[in-house]
Amino acid sequence: MASIKVAVLIGSLRKESFNRRLAYAVERLAPAELSFEHVRIDDLPLYNQEFDHDYPPVCQQLKQQIKAADALLFVTPEYNRSIPGVLKNAVDVASRPYGSNAFAGKPGAVIGTSVGTTGSAMAQQHLRNVLAYLDVVVLPQPEVFFKFSDGLIDEQGHISVESTQKFLQRFVDRYVAWLHKQL
Template identity: 75%
Template sequence: MSTIKVAVFVGSLRKESINKKLALAVERLAPKELVFEHVPIGGLPLYTQDFDGDYPPECGRLKQTVEAADALLFVTPEYNRSMPGVLKNAIDIASRPWGTNSFAGKPGAVIGASVGATGTALAQQHLRNVLAYLDVPLLGQPEVFIHFKDGLLDDQGHIGSEGTQKFLQGFVDRYVAWVKRFV
């Protein structure tokens, strides 16, 4: 069995991020052949086209990490009805300069959790629009908009609800099948 490397982008930098917990829960449910690497995005400089001639080292490392991955997983909160700026910044950096889009052709999925009743539906839609433009083939179904409540996920990715575990296992199974179509 060959290894499939998944680059994981968690859009929240918060220490107690519920989306980081969601990412860990997905990893726990995945088969061992998937190896997940959380991509650090908090220390990146704000993208400017001035970088295009001479990319800063941390931006080059981000591009290399994405290029070394076989697949992508975006786990995003919703800030003001959209994706967090730190996530958009990382995407801009890894997709530039023009003609060197590190994401192109890599299969991916977008999921998220929020304490709000609508989960992260709008953030995910905005993110999907950006990723479609960047030629990331995205898993369409099932959509994962987790309404987070205390005890649902812990810091190690354990799931406190049988129904949520079953739902997330269904997502993971579909994601693995989706990724295998491309690698």
């Protein structure tokens, strides 16, 4: 199979985001056939139905990036037991107006980490519900959510704990095999 282009949406805007580190770790563990493009979501206006008649250029660009991807990877923290607003807004922008959902039919995965003991489990479940409605076929297992601790994954995605590296490698291997079946 040719290269698989994966659009990565990270639900944290923080410069030292733990979830950006997780995304980089996944990329480091992935085979060369996967290419990852981080989709910018920090410059989007809040979705408003009035856009539907004259979509802002930055919103059109987001939709084009999603459409150009073969697959999706959502990497999300958990804010107040749900999806960060910036990520939900990006999903709303890329899926509207009705009938022009950029996500439809694409395979995706949802992973994440947070400093709380349940990682990002609740946020991921909420995001999975939204993605199901938007016709994104989400990898069911393995689920990847864990408590982030200092030094676990550095800014370049190097993983310091062997069991975490093995766990993430199992996810990556499963994701790649699953993408081959989906595409």
